[in-house]
Amino acid sequence: MLLCRELPGITRMLLAAGPIHRAAAVGSSVLLPGLDNNTRSDSTLWEFLNGSGSHSILQHPRGAPSPTIHPPYTQRALFHPSDGSLLLENVQESDSGTYRVTGGAGGGKSLEIQLEVLQPVSLPRLQSSSLVVRAPGQLVCEVAEGRVDSITWRKDGQPLPPGRAPRLSGSRSVLHLSPAKRSDCGSYSCNASNGISWQETSLKVTIEGLSHRLKLTLRIAVVAVVFAVISAWGLIIPVCQSEKLRIRGELWRWLSSYTCGLVCIACVLDGTAGILWMWEEGPSVAVILPEITLSYLTVVTFLVATTVIFQPTDFSHLKSKKAQRTMGYAAPGAVVAVVLSSAFLIRGSYHRHEEGCSEFLDVTVLVATTAAVSALPLLAIGLCYHKTQGRCKESDVCWMDKAGSFEMSQPGTKDTTPS
Incomplete structure (x- = not known):
């Protein structure tokens, strides 16, 4: 199971740098950093922020033996009192959003973490149209599952020239060969990726001389x-x-x-x-x-x-x-x-x-x-x-x-x- 952990001792630096961004795969566990043990707080409050307001996840008053965890996090949230971090298990895409931890009473310090739960990208399918010399053709790289942030192309292990950069539309990228020529022959690969995963597939392209x-x-x-x-x-x-x-x-x-x-x-x-x-x-x-x-x-x-x-x-x-x-x-x-x-x-x-x-x-x-x-x-x-x-x-x-x-x-x- 994938586990995302925050390195100890850097929370103060992150407070000044703004919200923390985290990405996790669907079904994994992710550790959200808290206000570490150098912070003298009377209590710790974790909240989930969405467009309609905030939803309380847990409250841990100072001196309480255990925190109060609210549904629907009762069975899949684990609180670490030593540094105030929160472990979420079996995260889903609906868990994507902003999480805020607040320490101390009244105007205590707070830290926001933006969590993005993603479906891993599936293996891209790379296919070509009928490629004939002097005729236009295209290579299509398409991903069936998972959100795609970028698709990069290579030919014979080298990046494509800037003038031939394909365009990404959703989970589909098309490389146009207009017109196709002998120099277009070779091994093409497309790499699809998002914040948590990447997949690559290759295809040997042959340009027909005869229509x-x-x-x-x-x-x-x-x-x-x-x-x-x-x-x-x-x-x-x-x-x-x-x-x-x-x-x-x-x-x-x-x-x-x-x-x-x-x-x-x-x-x-x-x-x-x-x-x-x-x-x-x-x-x-x-x-x-x-x-x-x-x-x-x-x-x-x-x-x-x-x-x-x-x-x-x-x-x-x-x-x-x-x-x-x-x-x-x-x-x-x-x-x-x-x-x-x-x-x-x-x-x-x-x-x-x-x-x-x-x-x-x-x-x-x-x-x-x-x-x-x-x-x-x-x-x-x-x-x-x-x-x-x-x-x-x-x-x-x-x-x-x-x-x-x-x-x-x-x-x-x-x-x-x-x-």
Whole structure:
């Protein structure tokens, strides 16, 4: 149990200095100093002063064997006749106020003690908002129980600069980070205290380099690159095969439509990532021009994919060299455009991440999953090809399919289908 005692022999000094201030915790015992034994008094009177007047606690006439203690102090007040001090036990917040001890009859000396009974402060709760580079954020230190006289902040064990001093409002203190930057990273602590207790808690603060929108941009750009790379393999496979072993017929249709469709999706994803980037960072020529190119390539690759699926023989009837080049170069050009545009967005995201102090977004699982899913159709086509290899005989239909395959794999070549 907490016990507050007055050092003996200094009461006379306190008489001249004015009221004595004491603070005690709820439920503790506090010793209120009296007029010590050097004071020749005929009697001692203790009173509690409040706004409505005074309430007598006890009276001890000179020569009386014991003092008279008045309710509600009967069971929790202990008087020491030797120095006139008063011990109050199990004090509560309602006991806060001014206590006066008077010695002697009539105009004897008196001493006033201002007692403040406080609830100890509870452990502060320190939490932060979402902290992103270049965006405003805040740290909040809040105490649930106990009156708070002050809350002091430290960063990495050092006091905050004067310009960043937070404001205290009741039991809540807010530290504003406007805007947040890399130098704000570190360990923050807030110390809440009152006249009888203090509590401190700490929080490690990490400033994110990428906002939620930029993280989404990064993920979409990564998926677009993976789709483009898988599409590139689908375009390279027929070119690397010999004329005799080249994929023909239905397998060629499925391979061509899948690679063109996949690169079309990659263009759409990369275009979406560019829009999200400009939404966050603002318009930029380095993003707008690729967006226009990707929009054009999206339309062309979509037309090629749908034509290969539903009307593959149309490729053999193209007479315009410009149309042949457009159809032939659409998919490879889209692969290059997606890779370059996505690389720009990924590089920009990385530089933006370096402005914070968090770990870079791990996309390993995303890359592996996307690559595995997008490569499955190519593997299925490859397995079917090995099973049916050599079954296709030399016929007009096979020759037409071969010419179409050669045209798709080598853009810009002249149609050689015999009439």
